[in-house]
Structure formats: C-alpha cells, structure tokens
Amino acid sequence: MLAFLARRLCFAAFLVFAVSSGALVLARLAPGDFATADLGVRAQSAEAGRLRSRYGLDRPLGAQYAEWLSRAARFDFGESMLYGRPVRDLIPERAANTAVLALAALAVATLIGLPLGVITGSGRGGLPAAIIRAGSVALLSAPPLLTSLFLVFLAARTRLLPVGGMGGSTGAAGGALADFVRHLIVPAAALALPLAAMFERLQSQAMSETIAQRFVLAALARGIPWPRVLWRGAFKAALRPVASVYGIVVGTLLSGSFAVEIITSWPGLGRLMLDALRYRDVYLVAGCAAAGAVFLAIGTLMSDVALALVDPRTQE
Numbered sequence: 138m139l140a141f142l143a144r145r146l147c148f149a150a151f152l153v154f155a156v157s158s159g160a161l162v163l164a165r166l167a168p169g170d171f172a173t174a175d176l177g178v179r180a181q182s183a184e185a186g187r188l189r190s191r192y193g194l195d196r197p198l199g200a201q202y203a204e205w206l207s208r209a210a211r212f213d214f215g216e217s218m219l220y221g222r223p224v225r226d227l228i229p230e231r232a233a234n235t236a237v238l239a240l241a242a243l244a245v246a247t248l249i250g251l252p253l254g255v256i257t258g259s260g261r262g263g264l265p266a267a268i269i270r271a272g273s274v275a276l277l278s279a280p281p282l283l284t285s286l287f288l289v290f291l292a293a294r295t296r297l298l299p300v301g302g303m304g305g306s307t308g309a310a311g312g313a314l315a316d317f318v319r320h321l322i323v324p325a326a327a328l329a330l331p332l333a334a335m336f337e338r339l340q341s342q343a344m345s346e347t348i349a350q351r352f353v354l355a356a357l358a359r360g361i362p363w364p365r366v367l368w369r370g371a372f373k374a375a376l377r378p379v380a381s382v383y384g385i386v387v388g389t390l391l392s393g394s395f396a397v398e399i400i401t402s403w404p405g406l407g408r409l410m411l412d413a414l415r416y417r418d419v420y421l422v423a424g425c426a427a428a429g430a431v432f433l434a435i436g437t438l439m440s441d442v443a444l445a446l447v448d449p450r451t452q453e
Contacts, residue, residue, distance in 0.1 A: 149434030160426035215420035235405035254340025301402035388436020
C-alpha cells in the first residue's frame with residue numbers, strides 16, 4: 138500500500154507540473170497579452186511597454202518560463218496581473234468556494250442517485266422506476282449549460298431563490314448563513330441533478346446484475362426478507378461501479394464547473410480561470426490549472442481507495 142501511495146503521489150506531482158506548465162506556455166503563445174486586453178487601443182503606447190516590462194511579457198518565452206518554474210518550486214506562482222495580488226493567495230480563496238459548491242452537489246447527488254438506482258435496478262419498481270429512468274436519461278442528455286439556464290430561469294420567475302452570487306457576507310451570523318445556503322441551492326442543484334442521474338444509471342445497472350447472482354438467490358431461499366437482501370447485501374456488492382468513478386467525479390467537480398459558476402455568478406475557480414484567460418493573465422492561468430490538476434489527482438486517489446474498501450480484491 139505504501140508503494141502504491143508513493144507511485145500515486147509521484148504521478149500527482151508530475152500531473153500538476155505538466156498541466157500548469159502547459160497552461161502557462163499555451164496562454165503565453167495565444168494571440169495578444171495582458172497589455173492588449175487591459176489597455177485595448179492604447180496597447181502600443183509607452184504605458185503598455187511599461188506594463189509588459191513589469192510582468193516580463195517582453196521577454197522570450199523560455200526565459201519567462203524558467204523564471205516562473207524556479208519561483209514555483211518555492212511555491213511562489215507570481216503575481217496576478219488582473220488582481221494585483223499573489224496567485225497563491227487568490228487560488229485558495231476561490232478553491233474554497235468551489236469546494237463548498239462541489240461537495241454540496243456531490244452529497245445531494247449521492248443521497249438521491251444511489252437509492253434511486255437501487256429502486257430501478259431491483260426489477261420491482263414498476264411505473265415509478267420507469268419514470269425515474271426516463272428522468273435520468275433526460276438529465277444525462279441535457280448539457281450542464283442548459284440545466285443551469287433552466288434552473289436560473291425558474292428561480293427568476295418564481296423569485297423563491299437568488300439567481301446569482303454567493304451571499305452570506307453581511308448581517309448576523311445566522312442570517313448570513315441562511316442567505317448563503319439560499320444562494321447555494323441553484324448552482325448546487327445544477328451540478329447535482331446530472332450527477333445524480335449518472336449515479337442512478339450506474340447503480341441501476343450494477344444492481345440488476347448483482348441480484349441475479351447466486352448469493353442473492355441463496356439468501357432468499359434461506360428466508361431472509363427481500364428488503365434486507367436488497368439494501369444490505371446486494372446494495373454493497375453493487376457499489377463497485379460507482380466507487381470506481383466516485384473520486385474522479387470529486388476531482389472534476391472540485392476543478393470547477395465553468396458553465397455553472399459563470400451562469401450563476403458563483404465566485405469559484407471556474408470564473409477565476411475564465412477571467413484569467415480573458416485578460417491573458419498567464420500566471421493566474423497556470424495557477425488555476427495547477428489547482429485543477431491537484432483536485433483531479435486527489436479525486437483519482439480517492440477513487441482507488443474507495444474501490445479498495447468496497448472490493449477488497451483490488452488490494453491484492
């Protein structure tokens with residue numbers, strides 16, 4: 138196990154290095170630069186020259202990358218040109234916002250998707266199971282952009298929930314928390330609904346295969362009630378497909394959902410990355426990409442550990 142973890146950590150370090158380096162190089166090679174995006178028609182003025190000199194944009198790509206790499210080794214990822222703050226201070230703030238959104242969506246999707254998958258995969262759901270399956274297929278077919286737009290439209294029409302922002306920054310502690318939760322519902326639902334549909338489909342397929350196994354038939358033959366066999370025996374045995382993708386889902390969610398964060402104005406990594414790309418803030422682009430790679434590597438490791446817990450045979 139220690140050797141396995143060591144290999145995973147080495148791979149994670151290489152992944153973060155490759156992704157952040159590639160993001161910096163590609164952002165630097167893209168047409169235009171921060172001076173062009175910030176100054177517009179004055180991009181050829183003396184002020185633009187001073188701006189390029191301040192951030193090293195007038196230097197060759199190799200020299201700029203070598204300096205950034207030497208500073209990144211000391212966890213100094215440069216200064217954001219757009220915000221005028223160190224990148225290592227900006228990333229944790231936005232990553233925390235994305236983590237709250239992603240974990241809330243993941244909890245809702247798990248609590249909804251897995252039980253529904255058991256119901257539809259048991260073969261005894263009848264009409265409710267058919268309705269659940271149709272809803273899952275519809276949610277999986279709709280892109281996150283469409284789901285987000287629909288929920289924002291619904292919230293705006295009903296005026297029951299805020300349609301954007303994060304809230305929770307003013308007022309008493311209890312009122313601020315309640316306001317934050319109200320702002321969280323729409324973006325979390327936009328992420329959770331398609332994810333719950335995916336969990337339901339995976340769990341349903343695994344459950345239908347599991348209940349046909351001999352140990353289920355043997356348990357029923359010994360007189361064990363069907364609900365107990367379904368929810369205690371077959372359910373755990375059918376968790377393997379979901380466990381194998383769970384950590385990867387966590388990593389991709391924590392990396393930030395561009396569509397949901399942008400449409401709902403949630404101040405997470407997705408919006409930060411979009412602003413960095415829009416203004417050619419190469420150091421911030423590299424920092425956001427590195428944070429996303431870290432989350433993905435952690436999620437992949439979580440997936441392997443969850444799979445080992447559900448199926449001990451994977452530890453051999």
